[in-house]
Amino acid sequence: MNKIDAQLKKIKSQNRIGLMTHIVVGYPDLATSKNLLKTMLEVGVDFIELQIPFSDPLADGPTLMVANQLAVQHNTSVRQSMELMAAVSLTTSTPILFMTYFNIVFNYGVARFCQEASQAGCSGLIVPDMPLDEERYEGFIEQAEKFDLYVIRTLAPSSTPKRLRLNAQLAKGFVYFAGRQATTGSQRELDNNLFSNIKKVKQYIDKPVAVGFGISKPEHIYELKNHAEIAVLGSKVVNIYHESASDMAIKNVKIFLQSLVDATH
């Protein structure tokens, strides 16, 4: 059984919302991303997105763009990302997913990428610029499934009923709904139409819904509780790390993460 399914079952049985957090491999450096990853596991987040950095991260807002750029400047490689995944993933029941852009997967070789990610203990893949429309040319989902990796479908407020239906047919584990029509980035308030948009998604898809884009504090998680199954939080952790004095950074992130985990119960 894919770890993602087991985790979803556990969250449901505990009658709470799940939490997925995000790390850019190589930001601010490789050793720190490993520390951040361990910290997330310690405080007990439910899912972790490990972003393999890319020079041109189209769906990412300013915070994650800068993090990607720095990680690329440090020559963070796909190989190192695989190694980090393996170092942590094989000894935890928490599902860790790779998030990246399709050029990274394509250059590594779709089959090779999926095979090595799977061997490293990866549970799923989030590749926002690989829409289902290109599957016939790339065989990406096909390869991923061969190695028991769930390809998480990403959906947006702009998604049409037709596209929601098509994505529903391919959805595995959960779907990732971008809570606002924007690039990633933490926001003070949730989008005005968020709950009605989630409702629209749920009309077409019976998988659990993870909601990201703009989520930045425990209050947001409370607000999401009766609407979505997973809250996703990315940029805010990077911001907290970035804004902290270097000897306090991991500690501050840990305190913040704990407040998020508490909010899920």
Added chain:
Amino acid sequence: MVLNFKVGGEGTSFSPHIFNNHMKSIFFKTEYDADNYGHFGTFGGRYVPEMLMPALEELAAVYDAAKQDPDFLQELMDLYKNYDGRPTPLYFAKNLTKQLGGAKIYLKNEGLNHTGAHKINHCLGQALLAKRMGKKRLIAETGAGQHGLATATVAAKFGFACTVYMGAVDYERQRPNVFFMELLGATVVPVEHGTKRLKDAVTAALQDWISNVDDSYYLLGSALGPHPYPSMVRDFQSIIGLEVKEQIMEQEGRLPDYLVACVGGGSNALGLFNAFLENKEVCMIGVEAGGRDITKIGEHAARLQSAGKIGVVEGYKSYFLQNDDGQVQSTHSISAGLDYAGIGPEHALLFEQGRVAYHAVSDAQVIAALQLLAQTEGVIPALESAHAVAYAIKLAPTLDDEKIMVVNVSGRGDKDIFILGDILGDEKWKNYLKKKSQ
């Protein structure tokens, strides 16, 4: 399809031959066209986040409908003629030909378009689409600033708000175009991410579009990006080759042997080539930016010479200058418009199939070519276009004098005054700059 061309004002009935109603429509098919999903062979496609998929589906549908609508084509042809100044001349460069001693060189002078380059062709077409779609605002990226200038121009004319993204490096070196874009009412945003060049401006524009997809139209400036842009931009530029075909028949009574054009993203080259692609006897050459050193990554923008490999970036699959992992690498060219790490997907197919040959020329050759063309023919080309001229200067003397070559002068050189001044300016020029800055 018969083009029923409406003459602009009363009595202004001089209608050049080329705009008479027997000219082929800009909407035609070739064997190199994309499939229904926007794939040119294995290249192209639509690799974008879900956020943009509905907008691109809508755009493709609106574009398909517009192509079927005779009023759309008529309105566009009217703008081409009466606003843009088309047809642009095909001019026999007698002095240059004589000096080089080889093939007859013709210049297709796209620099005589309104706003000074071919970019206005696809801006007018896309502005009409944006109007049809009820959009309020145009978003564009620009490298040399010519596409941004043309976008700001159609925004002013049709009443759109306008934001133009420009890599910080290009913002500095193409300052005259920044000034004029702002004068036209556009907001120009320097992009500090990544290589601070055209590639990063495209990404910034796509990101703006993600957040403003309901009211904004992304007016892409080359034959690249996700489907339908590569096909659509090519179609609107195809007027160049259609005109050349008629003009050369009129002047020479036969088709040319060589077509030469510079290739950034690839819009002016495809504009010239498209109408000739199925005339297999016509050789075509795309000229890339060889920069300072074609053997060193970061020193050139020649994607098809050896360093480029296939990737998926900015929504399309093609050749990109990237490392083993797929991280896109920095580029250099003296011309901002060719300083781009990718190349439009139809060019990737034409390269793979050998239909078009791609060569590179260096910055130094480009400057020499620009000076030679200026001094022999009185034509100052844009630095981008001077790449095509530089290759033509190499090739022409190797051919016999029966051969005919058409070189696309995609734009004029006014915008490059400060770059050229730095390289060629004398004391008088430097003193003038000093005085102005006081």
